[in-house]
Amino acid sequence: MSNEIVVEGKYKVLKDRYYTETDEWITIENNVAKVGITDYAQKKLRDIVGVDLPQPGREVKAGEQVATVESVKAAADIYSPLSGKITEANEELVTSPELINKEPYGAGWIFKLEISDPKEIEKLLNYEQYINTIKKREGL
Amino acid sequence: MFSSPLLDIEIKLNADIGEFAGWQMPMKYISYQDEHMAVRTSCAFFDLSHMGRLRIKGKNDELDKLVAKDINKEKEGKMIGPTAFLNDRGGFEDDVMLYKVKEDEFLVVTNAINREKIISWIKKNSSLDVQDLTFDLAMIAIQGRNVWNFVEKVDLQPLEFRLNTKFMSEDVFLLSRSGWTGEDGVELWGPPETLSRLITKLVNLGVKPAGLITRDSLRQEMGFVLYGEDIDSTTTPIEARYWVFSLEKEFIGRDKILEQLKNGVDKIRIGFKGKKNERILPRRDNSFKVLGTQVGYVTSSTYSPYLSRVIGMGYIKSSHLYLGFNLNIDVRGKLIDVKISDFPLVK
Numbered sequence: 001m002s003n004e005i006v007v008e009g010k011y012k013v014l015k016d017r018y019y020t021e022t023d024e025w026i027t028i029e030n031n032v033a034k035v036g037i038t039d040y041a042q043k044k045l046r047d048i049v050g051v052d053l054p055q056p057g058r059e060v061k062a063g064e065q066v067a068t069v070e071s072v073k074a075a076a077d078i079y080s081p082l083s084g085k086i087t088e089a090n091e092e093l094v095t096s097p098e099l100i101n102k103e104p105y106g107a108g109w110i111f112k113l114e115i116s117d118p119k120e121i122e123k124l125l126n127y128e129q130y131i132n133t134i135k136k137r138e139g140l
Numbered sequence: 141m142f143s144s145p146l147l148d149i150e151i152k153l154n155a156d157i158g159e160f161a162g163w164q165m166p167m168k169y170i171s172y173q174d175e176h177m178a179v180r181t182s183c184a185f186f187d188l189s190h191m192g193r194l195r196i197k198g199k200n201d202e203l204d205k206l207v208a209k210d211i212n213k214e215k216e217g218k219m220i221g222p223t224a225f226l227n228d229r230g231g232f233e234d235d236v237m238l239y240k241v242k243e244d245e246f247l248v249v250t251n252a253i254n255r256e257k258i259i260s261w262i263k264k265n266s267s268l269d270v271q272d273l274t275f276d277l278a279m280i281a282i283q284g285r286n287v288w289n290f291v292e293k294v295d296l297q298p299l300e301f302r303l304n305t306k307f308m309s310e311d312v313f314l315l316s317r318s319g320w321t322g323e324d325g326v327e328l329w330g331p332p333e334t335l336s337r338l339i340t341k342l343v344n345l346g347v348k349p350a351g352l353i354t355r356d357s358l359r360q361e362m363g364f365v366l367y368g369e370d371i372d373s374t375t376t377p378i379e380a381r382y383w384v385f386s387l388e389k390e391f392i393g394r395d396k397i398l399e400q401l402k403n404g405v406d407k408i409r410i411g412f413k414g415k416k417n418e419r420i421l422p423r424r425d426n427s428f429k430v431l432g433t434q435v436g437y438v439t440s441s442t443y444s445p446y447l448s449r450v451i452g453m454g455y456i457k458s459s460h461l462y463l464g465f466n467l468n469i470d471v472r473g474k475l476i477d478v479k480i481s482d483f484p485l486v487k
Contacts (some may be wrong), residue, residue, distance in 0.1 A: 046158075047172045050421065051419070068420075075420075
């Protein structure tokens with residue numbers, strides 16, 4: 001079965017990850033979360049020209065603003081989906097922020113975080129819930 | 141909401157459609173940066189069907205009073221070029237492209253947001269007959285440094301146009317040697333079916349489709365103003381340094397312009413360039429700051445693919461027009477360095 005679902009012929013959603021209401025995606029491996037923004041978010045922002053990345057080592061709470069994505073259209077705040085410590089930021093985005101447009105679920109990841117409260121994972125959205133979130137916003 | 145009559149073919153070309161000035165238009169295709177560089181190094185085409193296209197008939201002298209430039213000087217079949225309709229406070233009702241078809245007949249391109257306002261304004265201030273051609277004809281621009289390698293060379297000098305002519309074997313209503321990108325090229329008005337066929341021909345020749353985001357970054361590099369962003373009914377041509385008037389004649393707003401020329405202006409439009417690797421984009425209304433004091437504000441900004449820098453424009457107190465000086469823009473509390481620069485921002 002394919003991992004990919006395309007909503008309204010436009011927005012890719014992958015089944016193998018968690019999501020937030022604020023359009024972040026999350027994969028989790030060995031208590032480390034990798035976070036990026038969804039295909040829906042990058043399409044809405046259009047051309048991304050810059051990213052303000054979080055400093056590794058920073059302790060953050062779930063829902064805290066940690067990064068900013070700059071597009072020609074707007075500046076979008078990126079929130080940490082979980083509490084923990086930032087372990088890595090994707091430095092490739094400093095010179096190639098357009099990676100978020102090209103590969104939002106792959107090379108365009110934004111930061112990694114060591115999870116401090118695994119119980120918070122239950123509050124994240126699964127792909128079906130996220131698809132419904134998109135549909136609601138698009139008035140479908 | 142209106143939509144471009146060319147949307148069908150543009151969707152087939154993978155256009156990312158968005159809203160601009162009440163119109164559904166292609167905002168970009170794959171990447172505005174690639175489209176932008178296509179214009180600066182090669183060639184691309186734009187859909188401009190959202191722009192207002194008006195035919196004005198009536199006494200030459202009547203229109204002359206409404207327009208800031210002298211329209212009597214130009215010969216028939218000449219593009220009078222960018223000019224403006226001003227209000228009695230010297231502010232822009234609209235900045236327009238004006239073509240003189242013949243004595244007592246003109247064509248005007250208005251900004252999309254001002255189309256209806258300008259039709260009413262002309263009718264209120266004159267007995268001229270205004271015909272709105274916007275919905276009968278589509279409009280495209282083909283622009284680029286190598287435009288003539290892709291399309292046939294047109295038999296036109298800059299600032300000229302032809303009506304009811306042929307372009308690449310298609311019958312077009314208007315063909316004009318003009319654009320808004322800083323590169324050579326043409327603008328065309330024609331029936332949507334004709335321009336759709338022309339788009340197919342262009343794509344087959346390797347001309348890239350480009351969207352309005354690209355048009356915005358190209359015009360900012362050149363320092364061209366966009367109505368609603370950089371000028372509006374409260375800004376004057378002097379403040380905007382937009383030399384679209386002839387003082388030798390009468391026109392609405394002339395008194396204010398004379399007064400400002402004599403007494404000076406408080407604010408004046410300037411450009412700016414960011415540092416290499418600075419990727420935070422200033423936004424409209426962000427403050428220019430010198431040593432922490434606000435001295436102006438941003439009206440447009442983007443990331444220039446050609447310069448690989450943040451660029452933009454805004455208004456600064458005329459007492460603080462420190463060309464070449466690095467001042468700060470306050471972007472959401474973060475101060476970024478930009479150099480105050482004159483136009484064009486690319487040479």
